[in-house]
Structure formats: C-alpha cells, structure tokens
Amino acid sequence: MMVLAMTAIRPPLIIVNFKAYPEALGDRAVEKARLAEDVAEEEGICIIVAPPLVDLALVAREVSIPVFAQHVDPVEPGRRTGHIPPEAVKAAGATGVMLNHAEKRLDYLDIKIAVDRCREVGLLSLVCCAKLRYCNMVVRLGPDMFAFEPPELIGTGRSVTSEKPESLRKAMTIAKRLRPEIIALCGAGVSCGKDVRDAIVLGAEGVLVGSIVRRDDFKAVLGEMARAALRAWEEKGF
Template structure:
C-alpha cells in the first residue's frame, strides 16, 4: 500500500510531518509520501521523504503568470503530483494537459475524482494512478472504506475496465490502520489522506497507526 499524505493548506509544520513520514516509511517498509504546499516542496524534499506536489498546471514554460509549472516542482524536489483534487477542480481537457505536463517533467501522476464514473474517464488519460474521494466524506471522521465500500470496489473495476495499469487509491475520512486495511481488502493499492495526519496532535503516532496493519 502507498500512503500519500496531502497537507493541503493546513497550518501544520510540514517538516515535522515530513520527518515523521520519512522515519515511519523507513521503519515499516511502507511507501509513504508527503504533498506540501508548493512553496514548501524544496525543504520537505530535503528531509528525504518522498515529496509530491498538490497540483501542476497544463502549461509549458512561457507567459503563464501564477501557474504551477511541472518542471519547477520537479526541480524543487517533487517526484509526483496530484491533479484535479475535489478542492482544486479542473476541466477534463486541463486534466489531460496537466497529466501530459507532469509526464514531460518526469513526475508520477495521481488524478483524483469524485466517483467511479469519473475514475473511468480520467483513467483514459493515462495517469499512473487515480484516487476516488467522495467529496462529502473529505475532512470527516468516517472512512470512505467503511461508509461507502462500494465506491471503492466500483472505482477499482472502473479503472481496470479502461486501463489495468492504472493504480487505484481511495481517500476521505481515513485516519486509522483499520481504515487502511479495509481499503486494501476492497482492492485499493493506496490511500490519499490529509486531516488524519495534518491535524493530528502527534503526526508520527498517526502515521505509525496507519501502517500498523500492513
């Protein structure tokens, strides 16, 4: 299982989370990555943790003020990027452009989607992975894997029907090791989570719990 920790714009200490994630990954052997604010990518990557961007724009180099250039986040130390989060929604054509921009820059890609139908659509764009996240469960304390297990299994089927090489992750409300194990049993090969770590009093303990059943 891959555990991808999205720090969103939470007021946590990205270096505290990054060092904890690096250590827990080394101790457990579980792949864990941290996705900080773009401005924090460089110093998070310097900790040695696998670092992802939260977003890249579809554009190439050029006159694109305010854009997040895929090459720039890769140069800063990111090795992957989220695309089309529920909190950063994009048009399908722009998702396609961002996947291509990320691939051009050598970034691994995870395209988020709200439901299995959207998972099928974005899987056709050729990302490395997709993540299904029901928006109404994001930031809550009920895991998608227990609240709506069918959405995870349907997302796995939907992606496989389009491209069997696309990994399927799930997210929303995941905060415990039991949630991770349940998601794995439903066919997910990774977890996308945020508040369970970014808002935890002890991020290291939260991460240790997340990998405890793997």
Template sequence: MGKVKNPFLVVNPKSYLYGKKILQLAESTDKIAEKSRLQIFFTCPFTDIRYIREHTHFIIVTAQHMEYLKPGRGMGHILPESLQEAGAGAVFLNHAENPLTVSQLSKTIIRAKKLGLITIVCADSLLEATAIAEFKPDILLCEPTDLIGTGQVADDSYILKTTEQIKSINPDIAVMIASGITTAEDVYNVIKLGADGTGGTSGILKAPDPVRRVQEMAEAVLQAQRDRKNVTGRQ
C-alpha cells in the first residue's frame, strides 16, 4: 500500500492542462521530485494517467476522483481498479468541484484502501474535517471553499487549530492546507505552522514559469521542515 511521506507537495493542474502540455509539466516535476527526494503528488485527467505514469518515475500520479463500484456493471462510472491499473498511486476525493455524500465518501475511502491507493480527502470546514477524520483518510485537505483560487491563504489561527484538532483525533492522518497557496512564501508558512503538506493549481499555472514555481515550492517545503525541526525537534 502507498504511504504518505511528510512533508509533501501536490501539483494539481486540474483540467487546465492535458495531453502533451500536462506531460511536459509532469516530466519536469518528476525531475524535481528525483533531485529533492520530496514526495510530490501530481494530479491529471483520467485519460492521461497511463500516459504520465509511463513517462515518469518519482511523482505519485494522482486521480482526480473515483467511485466505489466494483468490476461489472457501471457504465460511465469510474472504476477504482482501472485507475490503479493505469498507474494511479493516489486519488482525490470530495473536492469542492466534485463533492460526495457521507455514505459515498466512506465507501470510496474503504475501496481505495483495499487497493492501496493513497486517499487525499477534501473538507471545506474544520467541522467537516473532524467528521471526515473518523474515516481515516491518508491525507485530509482542509481548505475553506471560498478561498480556492483566490490567492488568499487561510489565516495562521485556522492552520494551527485545524492541524491540532485533526492530529488529536488521529495523529496518523497527514494534514494538508492548500487553499489560496500562490507563492513559495505561502508554502513555507503553512508547513512552518505545522501542516504536513500543501500544493496549488493557479499559483503554479499562472506563474511566469510554472516549472520554476514548482521548484520554488518544493524548496520551500523542505526549508520549512528543516526550520520547524530546529525550533521544535519535530520531524
């Protein structure tokens, strides 16, 4: 089964890139992951999963969604086994752009775990995050929906309170804070404050040089981890 290695970075092009353009970013990100030894999740459209997996070695190719159905009937739905077979190592669930009901989410997390897929589960509030924590996702992405894509990061108190509360429920859950993340400085701050990981979409894709922005973010994650360790002794 896949394992989360803290800290980590998520490069999330959503559906802004596809085909050759997303492969170019994936290959460049793969080189960054190799050199930095940082665990980097890279999301892509379903049809590009195998394409990207066959051309990369160090990033964790991540599906944007899946369902809990099993092989058999299910025309038009997303079969977990097909994602795994294509090369996905992780999956996003319950994103604000594709939310799930509580019942769907619990069943889908179970299916993903059985297949060894790392689950990155989104929550739009601390209340929802604490509820979802009971399902034991691998990574809990706590991002206020109204901050997604705004360039405005959640305030320090939110990051501190969210991380502390989720860890009190289950210390094995990795906490990710990502809404509004735009710059390497944003990345540094959320990791320094205690988050296990972060990532971005518009902050990367709208940068003058997206590859350089990924590099800067990766360096910021690692620097924040070093600085946090020096202050607290925490790994």
C-alpha cells in the first residue's frame, strides 16, 4: 500500500487525544504515538496524536506523524508564569493545537484570540464545539479544523453517530457551507470502526477519539478505524 506523506493533513483523518490517561503518559505516550504512526504508514491515512503537554516535545521528536497540543492559552510570550503561549508548543514540535475541548473550555473571545495567535506562529487550529447552536459562531472564527463533540457522550462508548446523528449531520453541513475549506470532524463516544464509518457517511471528514488509548489492543482498534474511514471515504467518491 502506498504510504501517505507523514506530514500531510488531509481527510479522512483520525485524531487520537491522549488526554491525561495513565496509559499514555511519559514513555507510554511515545509508545502509543509510535503505534499510531505504524497504523498511519500501514493504512495510508492521516493520524494525528495529541499527547499531554508535558510529553509534547518528547513525542514530537520520536514520530513523523503530526502532533497537536491539547491546549494553548490566548497569550503572548513573556511574564506569563504557568501559561502556555502558542510559541511554546510550536518550539516543542507541534503542528497544531486543539482548543475548547469540553474538558478544557475557553470563553468565546479567548478562542478567537487563540485561533489568531496560532495562525500568527504557523500552527493549525482545531476548535471543538459542544452544541449545535454554537457551530456557526465557532466556524466563523476561522479555525483550520472544527469538531462537533457533545460533552455528555464523551468517554461513554455511546457514539455521537448513533445518539445524535441528525445533530452531527447538521453540524457538518453548517461548517462546510460557511467555510468549504475547513476540515469538519466529530467526536464523543467514537470507539469502533462502525462509528467511524457512520461519522463519514453523516458528513464528517474524520473523527476525534480518546478512550481507545486505554485499550490493550490499541493498535488493532485504531487500524480497524483507519480501514473503516478509508472505505467510507472511497464509497463517497473521494
């Protein structure tokens, strides 16, 4: 199978959020990232990993797939004790940044500032959106990527694709109508290949997953998701 250029970010794609799970801290973060890299190479798909911030540089040095920071603060470098300016994660080797995840929410103005700051320093931005009614506002902020993630489903194993399919479809439609160039994703409860396939059928261009990093069969599950994404993408004629 032809190997995808590891730095290419294009749909369909999978973002693996390591969160702060003990199974993906320190050396384990590197192990999980290498397994994700193996799947990306074997299946020819874009896989992005988002390790804990303290492990960001370590992971970025060890793999060639894109690495995203889980968060940045909407600030300039300087006297900012405890803050994380975009320049810091850029220097650590990040390609992009997740913003406004349900577990690390930001105010609307702070999202806008953070998106603009990421663009200034050459980082891609992914903004998560918890509610359908906010999708329009979030997309208009101009992030490179957008993810619809109902927080009540995160980590439950109950996928947004089966629990809120119409909301998901509408969110993807809103995003692509407003900004056709945006990469529109979804997450929350996505835990198997079928969930990934259904997400793409409903209009998503990829998924965010997290809980799978806790599984002993992480690589096998990620491979199943990758193949499902590619099949669904091909069936849609892309």
